[in-house]
Amino acid sequence: MSTIKSAQELDFRLLFEEHGKHSTALALDVKTPPSNQALTEQLCSPELQSHLPCLPGTVDYDHADGLSHRPYCGLQQNFRAFDCPSIEITSIAHNHIEPGNDLEVLPLGGAEGGYPEPLWTRDQLYLPLDACYRETALSPSPCSSLSSRSWMSDLSSCESFSHGYDDVEGELQDPALLALGSPGCRGGAFGVELWQQKYQHPSAFNPVLSPYQSPRQSPCHSPRTSVTEENWLSCRPTSRASSRPTSPCGKRRHSGAEPHTRSPSPHHSPSPTPGTSPRGSVTDDTWVGSPATALGSLLISGCQELDIPSKTRRTTSSHLGLLIGQGEPGLDTYQDSPGEEAQEKPNLAELYLQVPSHYSWNKPKPGNAPLFRGLLPPPLDWPLPNQYDLIELKLEVQPRSYHRAHYETEGSRGSIKATAGGHPVVKVCLFSSLFCSLGFDSLIRYHKHYRLHYVEKGTMNSPCNSKVKRIHKLLMIPLIGNLCSICSSIDCAGILKLRNADIELKKGETDIGRKNTRVRVVFRVAVPQQDGQMLWLQTASVPVECSQRSGQELPQVESFSPTSCFVDGGEELLITGTNMSAQPRVVFVEKGPDGRTQWEVDARVLCDKSSESRIMVEIPPYVKRTVSPVQVQFYVSNGKRRRSLMQSFTYLPGTRGSHRAAPAVKQELWGSEHIFCPDPSLSPSHDAVLRPDAAYDPCSVPLHGLPSQNSSHLHHPPAFTLSLEASLFPQVSSAPCQIMTAPPNLGLMSVQMGTIDAQAPSPPIQTLNLSPHASAGGPPRKQSESSKSSLKSSLDAHKEFLLHNPGEELNVKEEPEEQPILGSLGFQEITLDDVNEIIDRDIGALSSCVQTDQHDQFQQYNWEHSSRTPPGSFHGDPQ
DNA sequence: AAAGTCTGTCCCGTAGTAAGC
């Protein structure tokens, strides 16, 4: 079992994750960890919370600057690699992140405490701070709106030092870039100063204090006193700003507002750039061609060599950088955003050096525990469980299934909302930093066409999320709270849509943006361990439809009840949601292992009981006789090829009246929400399935894993938990299970029992290495109070069922040997329906994998779906 | 080639905030 680092160290870890990469050196003594209680008090202290992110008075600017140059020169021996930006920059891009248990640790000096001289490997290129890094990179992309560059607003907080990267490597390298004096950093001390100013006294932060211009001089003339994207950008030296076309200011303007910036044609970019892109945004020939950037000419030449159709010009030179990078995926992802311009140094060679050439999404995935040496975050597409040992990350409140993304040329459309108002809520039992990013539907990898966007708003007054770090596509949200659990309302995350042409232009790019409009929000949490490793947990949200039209027109199933019935059907199924047409169709389907439809039937819609927001149908009888529960799916169609996401429905063996619904263990993973929950006892879907009569509360939320502390089933007998765990994860049954008793102050953790012996080199718990996409799915729901309250009883029923039917839960659905993978599909032919099917199939297959008790298959699935690299290779070099 | 669909962009109203009076 991995032990949790002492509270104080956690505290400081938090600080350093948040600040160390900002070249801030915190003179804190963490050698004497206080008690948990003390720490909790500390953390709960408003004073501390208000100062944690910045630690006024603790910053040593000299050292900060030093950090910028010397990645391992932490003042404190306790500073670890994660605190040192440089470490991260070398890590991610080259996939040298290794599971800490059985892989050789790369010479990352700070990983084990102390900061010896870094041993740079070929893949770990330490780039000293150099003024050249701050040249053109500082200038924002002329095509990227302020929205898309909103992360740059955080330059003021120095967190935007990371603006130079957009994709996984970049995100992961953020701290490194910071340390490297990335363009945004502009020399550690200054960046730190700004950052400190803003976060020490956010409300009082006055960018005028900076040596640069006042935000009031921003081209956008923001009235805000706080440093926003606009005013921060305006703070750049004019020399740099002039090197590139002026940003169009991005935001939509009212009529007459700055008419000079309005393009004569509605399709002309509001940007004042001389470009005449038919789509309006600054194009390569207007942007990349800027003589002010040495890289620009390089990019131009590269563009010319590749004979890029002018029609599909990209908005940023970074894309050209991709092309120059021979289309290597790693490079691709690395330079995926305007922000990557920060890394487009005048020296192309340096660009090559900085950007790993072999990074790829298609890399092996680890099958080990989510423990990593050092503090380097694993790649986003690295399969991670949402819980490990006593720690769990869960999305307590799912985002709304529809959030219209904004384009670069638009202003922000706000942050992602929750269905019932508010914002998604992420809960972790231990705190550290929280990464938030976008995934590609059920496949957790960066979405090429969407990007997280930091929404700076005044509503972030939660003590847990009052500080937000945006690292391009990543939002890094410090979590502050007690050790029991931390809820953070994610009200700072918007979604930015990148132009399809920009993405599709990339060499080797296979993802098409057309009709590819769904994303998942992926959350990660890093929990420092006592042994210096970092435990990374990850979970994902339900799919979020980002397109305007689809989001408005697609039927959205918010809830339905019941979630199961007997095979003879006949019961009434109430489906509630939105965009239900007057004459909807509800189609039940059963898909085979190959994803093909094996059974499909229209349910009879009871029109007299249906309305625009609800549909009552008569559940059709299942076509086949079965002795075990059968998982099928249904969707709602309102015609015009508009249909909802697949909803899982379970046919129970038997007929109505013959016997009462028997709980079916295997169905947990087939829950209507497609959510894989490591512990079935903690899954609301489990409850739903076990209780066919349980009405779905539209406000219910699919919990990813553990219920809240308020749940009534927090303390089940360990034996029961073991039983459940064995049923769900028989692959761990071969290893000794250990009942973990959580510390009294870790209420949330106490429900997580049945973990494995941490001494095991390859903890059986690793079988929980759910692909992150397994932990999310289905429509957004909230767990109703009734559901919560009934969960215990249903679990008891489950327990009883297990006791009387020990073999039942092992009766799992046949596992498809090979799941169709998205990458193998013809994207050019993909339709929205296809996407739906893919999603459904993907999730379903995952659940099936888990149920099959065949770890190999599950791993195979993971690899096929995320890396398509043969299993077993994860022990080797992920490259 | 035509029709429908989708994408990217713009328009506009509302609410909120800060500065100025």
Place this chain on the structure above:
DNA sequence: AGGCTTACTACGGGACAGACT
């Protein structure tokens, strides 16, 4: 110091023209 006005923004919904299927 507090209230009012003004100016500006973010946010959100709608719509359009061109591209695409």
